[in-house]
Amino acid sequence: MNRISTSLTHQQGINSILQQQTKVNHTQQQISLGKRIITPSDDPAGSVQLLDLSQALSRLEQFQANNDYAVNRLSTSESTLQSVTSNLQRVRELAVQGFNDVNTPTDKKSIAEEMYQRLDEILALANTKDANGDYLYAGFKTQTKPFTGTSDSGIYTYQGDQSQRFIEIGEDRSLADGNSGAEVFFNLQDKNGNPEDIFSTLYALANDLSTNKAPAEEMAFTINGVLTDLDTETLTINGLTYEFDNDGSVGTSVVDGVTVPNIIVDISDIPGAPAIPLTSDEIATNLAAAISNQQTLGNTDITVSVTGNELQLLAGAEGEGGLSFTDGATTGDITVTEQISIPLYDHLDQIDTALSRILDVRSQIGARLNVLDSQDETNQDFILSLEQTKSQIADIDIAEAISRFNFQIVSLQAAQQAYVKVQNLSLFNLL
Numbered sequence: 468m469n470r471i472s473t474s475l476t477h478q479q480g481i482n483s484i485l486q487q488q489t490k491v492n493h494t495q496q497q498i499s500l501g502k503r504i505i506t507p508s509d510d511p512a513g514s515v516q517l518l519d520l521s522q523a524l525s526r527l528e529q530f531q532a533n534n535d536y537a538v539n540r541l542s543t544s545e546s547t548l549q550s551v552t553s554n555l556q557r558v559r560e561l562a563v564q565g566f567n568d569v570n571t572p573t574d575k576k577s578i579a580e581e582m583y584q585r586l587d588e589i590l591a592l593a594n595t596k597d598a599n600g601d602y603l604y605a606g607f608k609t610q611t612k613p614f615t616g617t618s619d620s621g622i623y624t625y626q627g628d629q630s631q632r633f634i635e636i637g638e639d640r641s642l643a644d645g646n647s648g649a650e651v652f653f654n655l656q657d658k659n660g661n662p663e664d665i666f667s668t669l670y671a672l673a674n675d676l677s678t679n680k681a682p683a684e685e686m687a688f689t690i691n692g693v694l695t696d697l698d699t700e701t702l703t704i705n706g707l708t709y710e711f712d713n714d715g716s717v718g719t720s721v722v723d724g725v726t727v728p729n730i731i732v733d734i735s736d737i738p739g740a741p742a743i744p745l746t747s748d749e750i751a752t753n754l755a756a757a758i759s760n761q762q763t764l765g766n767t768d769i770t771v772s773v774t775g776n777e778l779q780l781l782a783g784a785e786g787e788g789g790l791s792f793t794d795g796a797t798t799g800d801i802t803v804t805e806q807i808s809i810p811l812y813d814h815l816d817q818i819d820t821a822l823s824r825i826l827d828v829r830s831q832i833g834a835r836l837n838v839l840d841s842q843d844e845t846n847q848d849f850i851l852s853l854e855q856t857k858s859q860i861a862d863i864d865i866a867e868a869i870s871r872f873n874f875q876i877v878s879l880q881a882a883q884q885a886y887v888k889v890q891n892l893s894l895f896n897l898l
Contacts, residue, residue: 566682582673604648692800
């Protein structure tokens with residue numbers, strides 16, 4: 468027969484009360500938090516699952532933050548390029564209006580002033596920043612101002628790089644958050660494949676209008692020499708070679724792989740007689756007649772007018788057979804008075820090219836925004852699914868917990884009452 472001491476009996480009663488109090492406190496904490504798992508010991512397997520789910524949710528929340536950032540950045544870019552489009556369309560309207568023959572040089576200069584203002588506005592738009600203070604069109608150099616230049620100098624440079632930043636918006640899913648400024652504004656080409664940028668195109672257009680250049684491709688040069696200076700000298704104008712000749716000994720040129728005689732420009736007063744040098748005005752008149760004759764023969768689309776010793780050349784066909792000029796002289800007796808101007812139709816083509824590039828980039832932005840909307844819905848669905856799974860594992864059944872809590876309260880009260888009863892069973896109470 469085992470003997471139980473009075474002190475052991477007391478200790479067991481206290482331990483029983485403390486155990487019941489611990490259970491009551493734990494259940495009370497579960498009910499107040501609404502969670503079944505308070506510590507990993509409550510459900511080791513469930514705790515591991517909750518940790519995995521929490522990490523997955525954390526990744527999805529970061530994806531959503533990236534998604535929101537990309538949406539804000541692309542939306543800003545879209546609104547910026549919409550403004551650029553409006554400005555380009557306005558400049559195109561001004562060009563058509565400004566090069567109308569009814570306008571005086573003063574009128575054209577006034578219209579050009581608005582073009583310069585539009586150019587400065589487009590430059591400012593190209594240097595737009597996003598909400599975080601990063602430049603939209605600088606590539607990876609987000610803190611470097613991408614475009615520099617003014618309409619006073621007409622010189623524009625790109626300071627960014629040609630990279631695109633990609634941002635993760637989902638598991639194994641990334642998306643470009645913009646386009647480099649080189650792609651949007653700089654890497655353009657004119658009809659001949661020469662490098663072109665939006666800013667230089669607009670500057671050249673405004674400058675041509677401001678200086679009252681003709682709306683077609685033209686240039687001017689002067690004949691300054693006399694007979695001994697020009698004899699055997701050649702000029703190539705739009706693919707045809709003209710040779711100034713005093714004695715009838717004309718050379719040849721190669722055109723498209725075929726050797727052809729040069730076109731004679733007579734610079735002798737009386738052929739076959741002792742040479743009497745013509746004046747520069749007379750030489751210019753003879754050259755103009757030779758050019759006009761070639762146009763009559765259908766060999767060129769160049770028309771010419773002559774004033775004294777200056778010839779004004781004008782290309783007749785829009786966009787075809789662009790005016791070209793090569794002086795074979797080394798003595799400086801032929802001087803270019805006015806460089807070849809860019810005709811209005813070329814200016815408009817270049818503006819249309821710029822508009823096409825901007826619209827292409829805007830379509831890319833629209834497609835990306837659609838992807839972001841779709842990915843946002845996908846991420847939200849994943850988050851909801853994970854939250855539901857997490858709730859199923861971690862959340863408590865309130866009805867079951869309250870029933871258990873009430874049962875534990877009764878058990879605690881019973882333990883307390885039993886302890887009181889056992890206390891009174893000591894033999895010392897009978898002495």
